[in-house]
Amino acid sequence: MNERIKNAALRAKLMSADDAARFVNHGDKVGMSGFTGSAYPKALPTAIAERARAEHEAGRDYTIDLFTGASTAPDCDGVLAEADALRFRAPYQSDPTMRAAINAGRMGYADMHLSHSAQQVEEGFFGALDVAIVEASQIDADGNLVPSSGVGNNVEYLNAASRIIVEVNSWQSIELDGMADIWQMPALPNRVAIPINKPGDRIGTTYIPIDASKVVAVVETDAPDRNAPFKPIDDISRQIAGNFLDFLEGEVRAGRLTYDGYIMQSGVGNVPNAVMARLLDSKFENIQAYTEVIQDGMVDLIDAGKMSVASATSFSLSPEYANKMNAEAKRYREHIITRPLQISNHPEVIRRVGLIATNGMIEADLYGHVNSTRVAGSRIMNGIGGSGDFTRNGYISSFISPSVAQDGAISAIVPFASHIDHTEHDVMVVITEHGFADLRGLTPRERARRMVQVAHPDYRPLLEDYLERAEAASVKAMHEPHHLATALAFHQNLNETGSMRG
Incomplete structure (x- = not known):
């Protein structure tokens, strides 16, 4: 020692x-x-x-x-x-x-x-x-x-x-x-x-x-970090990653992004690593990250010469990649910077660098409110983490998720979020395996129709039915109509029957 x-x-x-x-x-x-x-x-x-x-x-x-x-x-x-x-x-x-x-x-x-x-x-x-x-x-x-x-x-x-x-x-x-x-x-x-x-x-x-x-x-x-392996990338994750890349390509066509100007923030998990795997074969070069954690996918991008620098507060690596980092830290410190959390997540810097934020969620409702912390409104999962720091202050904020969970019993798109961590004012894009809902510049009722399109097909008729009932019951409140008696019916069904479909 x-x-x-x-x-x-x-x-x-x-x-x-x-x-x-x-x-x-x-x-x-x-x-x-x-x-x-x-x-x-x-x-x-x-x-x-x-x-x-x-x-x-x-x-x-x-x-x-x-x-x-x-x-x-x-x-x-x-x-x-x-x-x-x-x-x-x-x-x-x-x-x-x-x-x-x-x-x-x-x-x-x-x-x-x-x-x-x-x-x-x-x-x-x-x-x-x-x-x-x-x-x-x-x-x-x-x-x-x-x-x-x-x-x-x-x-x-x-x-x-x-x-x-x-x-x-x-x-x-x-x-x-x-x-x-x-x-x-x-x-x-x-x-x-x-x-x-x-x-x-x-x-x-x-x-x-x-x-x-x-x-x-x-x-x-003399003990290792908790370096849990990531799950193999499945077809759903690949589809979500493909839809995210389609969104980025659309930003390039609109003149809001260049192939050598992508600055990313990414939450932790299998889908974000799938996104980074797709970036390996994309047209994007000189990718930079201003984020919370260094993940396997970022190491691959650095090794491929696609990512020039990654700034974060910590690692979140699989055992294989943790060993690789330990063996080659001298090389990786030319590309990786670790900072205090108060700096890596500071709103001032996030707003200044103009990053595109990408985080996971538990559910999003039809109007674009996102719940990232609580199941059925009450049961805590993990916490909001840094997702709010980057969502509120990023140049573009996006959320990615499979459209269903538990073999289809749970829909990630619901009529009314059972808990709200990120409001409709902060959420710009929602991406599932069924496409992306770009909510920017839309009225609440326009956003709702876009959100239905990225829901799982099994749930789309239920969501459309809810919208019709909400609009019928809200003649004097049509800006963001809700049918309060059934707004949480998906969650009540889940508690009572084990499926949001009832």
Whole structure:
């Protein structure tokens, strides 16, 4: 570890994860690194979970409030949820055990825009932050932290916390040094413009400076990120990707996009990777990304010379591509920049670079409102993540989804969204395997007809019937007509019969 921990004073604070967990007390507010399964602490979560179990068995209370960048992994969120070690969680999660605890009411959860999360924690909206637990790939001689496979909210948590625990993970490539670009947002009211004009602009340092006097423990680890494999690209994903490329080609024909001017943001998942696979064989060149995560498809685009630069806050790679990144980090850092989440998702920069945002959804209604977080209005899935940051501020905002789920029992296009994360004012394009609905410049009733066209054929008659009833019942309210008595009938059918068709 001498090559990883180059500062002697911090090397002297090496200890086991169990010993370090003694610095995390009942009631503490804890900020952890981690974003989409990358760069989260690997040892402390289990040690904290074991301490929670021991305290509970002794009849004593032990829970903490946990803040991260986004989702982590089963050996972080999962073990803490299983041990009932969390009272509260923010700003995003995706662990099934944690999701069950939240939906059962055993754990508090605040879903929020990721670009808001660091500032709210740093400003004390949730109370003072007690501990920051952050993974690093190394500590340099001056005591600065070199980020591992993501940055997330680390900068703000390290600044705000009273105590710091650093995990130095030797699994992470030491050649990640130089990939990060750390620029700290000045405190209010002294904000200045973020000096990023293009996705590839570097404006800060390659390390995170910290107050070494706050470091109470350093822990050695050698463990991989949660690098879940992506599902093989299926026919539905290929069709959606083809429709997305058709939309981009239409923008080129309209003079709003050039083949060497595509700046992308993409949510995580199989369909976005299918889109990037289609881009490999497209006419688009010099593609740039200003986004949240680096995915397999972006690595392929870089390798093919189709993508010149990708700016994000973290990786979200399959095991094969994570190993490739570790082996070739020195090469990839010429094309990849990792930034603090507050910078990667900042509305100012998103608006300035003019990117096309593409995110997933649970459902969209006929007028273009999108639900990306809750099933049947109440049951949380993951959270809004950064989709709102990019949807509201992107040059063009699009949502992609298969038209049905659960073998056709659930329609992604519904009469009235059971929960709304993205309003009709922000949603411009909705894409399924049946085409794309370009909603720009349309009235609500015109949008509704376009949305019916991208719904699954089995649901189109039901949606058309709803529109007819809504218009008949809304003679004095024809701007955006609804039949309130049956607006949520799709969801009621699902609850009662297991299918939205009833």
